[in-house]
Amino acid sequence: MAVNLRAPDPAALRTVDGVELGVARAGIRKPGRRDLLVVRVAPGAAVAGVFTKNRFCAAPVVVAKAHLRHPVRALVVNTGNANAGTGRDGLARARAVCGAVAAALGCRTQQVLPFSTGVIMEPLPVERITAGLPEAVVDLRADNWAAAAEAIMTTDTVAKACSRTLRLSGGDAVVTGIAKGSGMIRPDMATMLGFVATDANVSKVALQRITKAAAERSFNAITVDGDTSTNDAFVCLATGKGPVARSTKDLEALGGAITEVAQSLAQAIVRDGEGATKFVTVRVEGGRNASECRKVAYAIAHSPLVKTAFFAGDPNLGRILAAIGNAGIATLDTAKVSLYIDQVRVAVRGGRDPDYREAQGVAAMAKPEFTVRVALHRGNAAATVWTCDFSYDYVKINAEYRS
Amino acid sequence: MAVNLRAPDPAALRTVDGVELGVARAGIRKPGRRDLLVVRVAPGAAVAGVFTKNRFCAAPVVVAKAHLRHPVRALVVNTGNANAGTGRDGLARARAVCGAVAAALGCRTQQVLPFSTGVIMEPLPVERITAGLPEAVVDLRADNWAAAAEAIMTTDTVAKACSRTLRLSGGDAVVTGIAKGSGMIRPDMATMLGFVATDANVSKVALQRITKAAAERSFNAITVDGDTSTNDAFVCLATGKGPVARSTKDLEALGGAITEVAQSLAQAIVRDGEGATKFVTVRVEGGRNASECRKVAYAIAHSPLVKTAFFAGDPNLGRILAAIGNAGIATLDTAKVSLYIDQVRVAVRGGRDPDYREAQGVAAMAKPEFTVRVALHRGNAAATVWTCDFSYDYVKINAEYRS
Numbered sequence: 001m002a003v004n005l006r007a008p009d010p011a012a013l014r015t016v017d018g019v020e021l022g023v024a025r026a027g028i029r030k031p032g033r034r035d036l037l038v039v040r041v042a043p044g045a046a047v048a049g050v051f052t053k054n055r056f057c058a059a060p061v062v063v064a065k066a067h068l069r070h071p072v073r074a075l076v077v078n079t080g081n082a083n084a085g086t087g088r089d090g091l092a093r094a095r096a097v098c099g100a101v102a103a104a105l106g107c108r109t110q111q112v113l114p115f116s117t118g119v120i121m122e123p124l125p126v127e128r129i130t131a132g133l134p135e136a137v138v139d140l141r142a143d144n145w146a147a148a149a150e151a152i153m154t155t156d157t158v159a160k161a162c163s164r165t166l167r168l169s170g171g172d173a174v175v176t177g178i179a180k181g182s183g184m185i186r187p188d189m190a191t192m193l194g195f196v197a198t199d200a201n202v203s204k205v206a207l208q209r210i211t212k213a214a215a216e217r218s219f220n221a222i223t224v225d226g227d228t229s230t231n232d233a234f235v236c237l238a239t240g241k242g243p244v245a246r247s248t249k250d251l252e253a254l255g256g257a258i259t260e261v262a263q264s265l266a267q268a269i270v271r272d273g274e275g276a277t278k279f280v281t282v283r284v285e286g287g288r289n290a291s292e293c294r295k296v297a298y299a300i301a302h303s304p305l306v307k308t309a310f311f312a313g314d315p316n317l318g319r320i321l322a323a324i325g326n327a328g329i330a331t332l333d334t335a336k337v338s339l340y341i342d343q344v345r346v347a348v349r350g351g352r353d354p355d356y357r358e359a360q361g362v363a364a365m366a367k368p369e370f371t372v373r374v375a376l377h378r379g380n381a382a383a384t385v386w387t388c389d390f391s392y393d394y395v396k397i398n399a400e401y402r403s
Numbered sequence: 404m405a406v407n408l409r410a411p412d413p414a415a416l417r418t419v420d421g422v423e424l425g426v427a428r429a430g431i432r433k434p435g436r437r438d439l440l441v442v443r444v445a446p447g448a449a450v451a452g453v454f455t456k457n458r459f460c461a462a463p464v465v466v467a468k469a470h471l472r473h474p475v476r477a478l479v480v481n482t483g484n485a486n487a488g489t490g491r492d493g494l495a496r497a498r499a500v501c502g503a504v505a506a507a508l509g510c511r512t513q514q515v516l517p518f519s520t521g522v523i524m525e526p527l528p529v530e531r532i533t534a535g536l537p538e539a540v541v542d543l544r545a546d547n548w549a550a551a552a553e554a555i556m557t558t559d560t561v562a563k564a565c566s567r568t569l570r571l572s573g574g575d576a577v578v579t580g581i582a583k584g585s586g587m588i589r590p591d592m593a594t595m596l597g598f599v600a601t602d603a604n605v606s607k608v609a610l611q612r613i614t615k616a617a618a619e620r621s622f623n624a625i626t627v628d629g630d631t632s633t634n635d636a637f638v639c640l641a642t643g644k645g646p647v648a649r650s651t652k653d654l655e656a657l658g659g660a661i662t663e664v665a666q667s668l669a670q671a672i673v674r675d676g677e678g679a680t681k682f683v684t685v686r687v688e689g690g691r692n693a694s695e696c697r698k699v700a701y702a703i704a705h706s707p708l709v710k711t712a713f714f715a716g717d718p719n720l721g722r723i724l725a726a727i728g729n730a731g732i733a734t735l736d737t738a739k740v741s742l743y744i745d746q747v748r749v750a751v752r753g754g755r756d757p758d759y760r761e762a763q764g765v766a767a768m769a770k771p772e773f774t775v776r777v778a779l780h781r782g783n784a785a786a787t788v789w790t791c792d793f794s795y796d797y798v799k800i801n802a803e804y805r806s
Contacts, residue, residue, distance in 0.1 A: 055727070055728040055732065055735045056725055056727065056728030085755070120725075225708060226707065227708055227725060303629070304801070305630050308798055308801035318633075325631075325633060326457050329458065330458075350459070351490050391802075398707070399714045399715035
């Protein structure tokens with residue numbers, strides 16, 4: 001059911017010098033499927049991360065944030081169990097997994113970042129993960145990105161991975177990433193994980209800035225259902241085995257490539273959104289600042305009425321205008337607002353465009369992908385958010401998930 | 404499909420001295436149905452109102468707010484057309500309707516408050532309304548509340564009306580109200596209207612305070628889908644034909660009765676919510692202030708994941724806890740949070756209650772009405788919000804509405 005999304009071609013995923021990936025079937029929740037990923041990172045890599053703001057954040061998030069202060073040598077990701085809502089015991093289990101990985105790879109426990117995704121409020125089966133580690137370690141190799149993308153899936157219907165190369169002043173660099181997620185929270189499946197690696201040589205401070213900016217324009221600019229998972233994490237690592245990125249120009253190029261990869265992965269999550277039949281770009285322009293543009297974009301992208309109209313392919317102006325009016329912009333002059341669906345102007349000066357014919361809107365929304373564009377005409381800022389529709393299958397998936 | 408909601412018994416709706424209601428079949432959108440209501444108010448009544456905060460507010464809202472500054476002598480309500488998103492022309496049409504009512508009743512245009520509900524972005528058919536007025540005026544009588552409740556319905560499946568009597572120091576007073584709404588926005592049907600009248604003699608200032616407080620605990624404490632209509636209005640009128648309410652005690656009694664009527668009407672809107680199969684009270688206690696309790700309550704009541712779990716009767720702790728964590732309370736200590744479904748404690752100290760058995764939660768949620776109670780354990784404030792579930796029919800109603 002994913003919208004214009006296919007599994008990545010393993011041959012198109014570039015290796016990143018200094019990063020090796022190994023997967024295993026640890027039987028964490030179900031036997032026989034790949035559910036454990038170990039990423040070995042060469043010494044000297046810079047690592048940066050952005051994590052969930054949900055106050056019920058999961059144990060691995062707490063541990064990963066703390067371990068990020070140390071030189072990172074490995075990531076360990078399990079699916080099938082989110083280790084969320086598990087209190088102090090959950091923290092101990094997350095650290096135990098890090099300890100086992102550290103022992104297997106010959107580094108310190110604090111040099112391992114743990115990530116978990118899957119059912120919440122169940123104790124993490126540390127012993128199964130530990131038992132699966134040797135298989136993952138034996139499997140470690142640089143050209144294993146496609147298997148890694150598959151190993152971190154929970155209810156995703158399609159694996160998500162993406163690669164770019166870019167030219168820096170010192171030579172070509174590569175950026176490769178994987179992500180998982182399907183719905184911002186997949187029921188008990190605590191959700192979004194993204195990992196991006198580059199061989200560029202960049203400082204930790206610069207990488208953190210790039211990571212945060214990339215997250216704002218990718219994982220923080222998508223919504224399936226407006227919920228934020230307890231486990232969301234986006235981690236960038238730069239091995240430094242490739243060309244140096246220090247000049248403003250090189251840092252911009254690197255930031256651009258990382259953002260592009262992150263956007264592609266984030267959009268893949270929306271395309272694979274629960275019950276999604278449409279992939280919709282919501283673009284808000286002419287705001288006083290980016291923040292108010294995002295407010296309006298999210299008001300549209302979160303409105304169940306708008307999302308069911310997307311599902312129906314119904315260019316329902318009233319719902320979209322009402323969502324704009326509800327965005328909480330107290331000084332908004334609605335008499336200046338225009339609204340477009342792709343190239344079709346449906347509303348102008350706050351009301352229906354007299355030249356607009358409903359057949360035009362219906363045709364634009366019949367496509368599996370389209371853009372809703374709002375012009376506020378009160379400034380020069382803009383923001384973009386990606387979302388999907390609300391379908392019968394969204395209700396079905398989320399109502400029947402546990403029964 | 405409404406949850407435990409029946410049409411009001413006309414005999415149970417008390418008349419309010421100084422208020423007469425008349426309805427007509429004006430054929431505004433569809434022929435043959437009651438779609439026009441005129442309310443005649445005796446001279447000297449105090450009138451107060453609370454209106455939508457949607458920036459795309461409808462023409463009648465703009466006009467009603469302005470006319471409220473004058474001594475109100477009449478209300479005119481049409482269904483079938485919301486006169487929203489209609490710009491300057493919409494304002495002129497709303498005023499034209501007021502003028503026609505004023506002429507028919509012998510008062511000034513500014514003494515008439517207009518209200519419209521129905522399809523948006525279509526010109527209000529003033530001539531049909533004007534043509535229907537004589538029928539409504541002939542019909543004016545005090546015991547017409549049930550017909551009035553029916554005349555303001557759009558896609559409501561059940562008419563909504565309610566009466567209470569209360570004892571004031573000077574004698575018994577009556578409070579009677581009607582409302583319409585089904586989903587906070589019914590697609591193009593711009594939505595929520597509530598009218599409450601009392602014969603008590605109360606100042607306009609006191610009535611405005613009571614109206615605002617009652618709205619906070621009724622119409623502003625419900626959510627079907629998180630959307631706010633362009634036409635929402637709640638108006639209270641006090642004719643002063645009955646006992647005086649001036650002492651603190653009397654004002655409290657009157658405020659209590661008006662709040663009770665408003666709550667009953669507001670809850671009726673949720674019970675009649677689009678596709679609703681469950682009526683859910685979300686109660687958040689132990690917050691530092693009411694505002695943060697409301698934030699948490701709305702985070703739960705708006706989460707599509709929680710609402711689909713309500714539909715499934717699935718006591719899905721993870722979704723509810725994640726919604727609490729997403730409420731934006733930066734200082735929330737999740738390790739103190741407990742969660743109840745009716746009398747069943749499902750989570751304590753931020754995690755699953757060890758004594759909780761899923762069968763208990765399933766049994767509690769199998770009922771058509773239940774309470775989700777959250778204890779934050781960080782203060783003494785509390786807030787309550789009423790909501791319904793998200794069902795297949797919600798998607799069906801909203802996706803198929805216009806096709």
